[in-house]
Amino acid sequence: MGENIGMVARAMANFSLADLRLVAPRDGWPNEKARATASRADHVIDAARVFDTVEAAIADLRFVYATTARPREGYKPVRGPDEACATLRARSAAGQPTGILFGRERFGLSNEEVGLADEIVTFPVDPTFASLNIAQAVLLMSYEWTRAGRDADAGPRFSAPEAPPAPKDDLHRFFTHLESTLDEASYFHPPEKRDVLVANLRTMLTKAGFTEPEVRTLRGVLKALDYRMAKETR
Amino acid sequence: MGENIGMVARAMANFSLADLRLVAPRDGWPNEKARATASRADHVIDAARVFDTVEAAIADLRFVYATTARPREGYKPVRGPDEACATLRARSAAGQPTGILFGRERFGLSNEEVGLADEIVTFPVDPTFASLNIAQAVLLMSYEWTRAGRDADAGPRFSAPEAPPAPKDDLHRFFTHLESTLDEASYFHPPEKRDVLVANLRTMLTKAGFTEPEVRTLRGVLKALDYRMAKETR
Numbered sequence: 001m002g003e004n005i006g007m008v009a010r011a012m013a014n015f016s017l018a019d020l021r022l023v024a025p026r027d028g029w030p031n032e033k034a035r036a037t038a039s040r041a042d043h044v045i046d047a048a049r050v051f052d053t054v055e056a057a058i059a060d061l062r063f064v065y066a067t068t069a070r071p072r073e074g075y076k077p078v079r080g081p082d083e084a085c086a087t088l089r090a091r092s093a094a095g096q097p098t099g100i101l102f103g104r105e106r107f108g109l110s111n112e113e114v115g116l117a118d119e120i121v122t123f124p125v126d127p128t129f130a131s132l133n134i135a136q137a138v139l140l141m142s143y144e145w146t147r148a149g150r151d152a153d154a155g156p157r158f159s160a161p162e163a164p165p166a167p168k169d170d171l172h173r174f175f176t177h178l179e180s181t182l183d184e185a186s187y188f189h190p191p192e193k194r195d196v197l198v199a200n201l202r203t204m205l206t207k208a209g210f211t212e213p214e215v216r217t218l219r220g221v222l223k224a225l226d227y228r229m230a231k232e233t234r
Numbered sequence: 235m236g237e238n239i240g241m242v243a244r245a246m247a248n249f250s251l252a253d254l255r256l257v258a259p260r261d262g263w264p265n266e267k268a269r270a271t272a273s274r275a276d277h278v279i280d281a282a283r284v285f286d287t288v289e290a291a292i293a294d295l296r297f298v299y300a301t302t303a304r305p306r307e308g309y310k311p312v313r314g315p316d317e318a319c320a321t322l323r324a325r326s327a328a329g330q331p332t333g334i335l336f337g338r339e340r341f342g343l344s345n346e347e348v349g350l351a352d353e354i355v356t357f358p359v360d361p362t363f364a365s366l367n368i369a370q371a372v373l374l375m376s377y378e379w380t381r382a383g384r385d386a387d388a389g390p391r392f393s394a395p396e397a398p399p400a401p402k403d404d405l406h407r408f409f410t411h412l413e414s415t416l417d418e419a420s421y422f423h424p425p426e427k428r429d430v431l432v433a434n435l436r437t438m439l440t441k442a443g444f445t446e447p448e449v450r451t452l453r454g455v456l457k458a459l460d461y462r463m464a465k466e467t468r
Binding site: 123 | 244245247248249250273274275316357358359360363364365366370373374377380381384415416418419420421435438439441442443444448451454455458459461462463
């Protein structure tokens with residue numbers, strides 16, 4: 001809804017954040033209701049970029065959090081907003097473009113979308129009354145981002161990992177390549193389990209935080225396998 | 235406005251707060267719009283008490299913060315939300331009833347009202363874009379109250395589902411399997427570089443910290459590839 005986007009822009013602007021990316025907004029874009037609700041946060045609305053898919057929206061990023069209402073156990077590391085923002089600040093200071101995924105107003109992020117993120121951030125809300133809307137979730141993360149910046153200024157508490165993860169775009173191309181190689185090898189059976197198997201593989205291989213050279217190495221491995229399989233078929 | 239009161243109740247309920255005190259609400263009380271906007275926070279709405287004056291509303295409290303959009307200099311001590319909530323937690327733990335004053339949606343608290351508080355709390359918002367509504371201010375303070383409680387407990391913070399990595403033995407068997415599959419696919423060339431390539435692969439796949447089920451999945455992938463290559467050779 002345009003109103004939600006406007007409220008999100010306004011929450012961001014309060015804490016000096018301005019890089020808003022929208023994935024397939026329901027009511028199209030630009031949206032006059034978004035602008036009206038944004039109050040004076042026109043600069044955020046004007047600079048917002050629209051993407052067809054979550055993959056495209058995060059393609060240039062190297063570390064991404066997914067926000068979820070409840071921890072989804074045994075899935076990916078789950079952090080609080082403060083830990084997450086400390087990590088984002090440290091990676092950002094190390095020159096790594098980072099981002100936070102927020103889900104739809106009514107049903108959040110799908111498992112596939114969460115699967116694209118490196119870690120999960122969840123809010124310490126009362127489990128018997130969890131009712132944050134998207135603009136409130138954005139507000140809390142924006143506030144923590146500012147707070148983490150102040151803490152970081154106070155001294156280098158967190159050190160960023162040395163080798164930066166590959167851009168998501170590279171990683172996604174590797175996934176697509178892997179899945180096509182595995183299709184060729186008839187790995188996915190029965191076919192109706194393909195989605196689940198793909199999601200599992202993507203999750204575990206995202207967790208690994210592979211660097212650009214590492215993703216290149218993996219692509220090389222796949223090429224050798226592809227070549228071997230093609231040769232046998234000819 | 236009833237809607238603002240409802241959103242405030244909802245923000246509080248997310249963080250298990252329930253003692254809402256209203257001073258001379260514009261549209262009277264009870265208010266159906268407040269209840270509708272509160273979502274499921276009926277218990278906060280039902281327990282809300284109405285007072286004619288701020289003095290009466292805080293009469294039984296022993297320490298009160300006033301929230302203001304901008305620090306009013308030279309006036310009273312000005313704290314950030316984190317400092318303020320640490321203070322409120324400490325006083326509360328010492329048995330002192332405490333409270334936080336929030337102003338009207340459009341023009342906040344009057345100087346007289348701020349004068350009734352012990353200290354001021356203000357939000358670290360961008361000075362060029364300060365536009366928090368009352369429910370957002372309540373949300374941030376409620377969040378900090380929860381956060382300060384957790385810090386005070388100094389117990390386990392957000393616990394991540396840290397699934398233990400697979401036993402090294404499993405991992406090494408996977409390595410051996412992978413390398414034999416890659417030998418079969420003629421990946422290692424020239425042969426004198428095999429040791430270096432093997433070491434690189436082992437390093438990056440060790441770094442990933444795969445769990446036992448993940449290693450099993452990877453073994454399944456290799457089996458599918460082996461089978462596919464063997465079939466072609468037969």
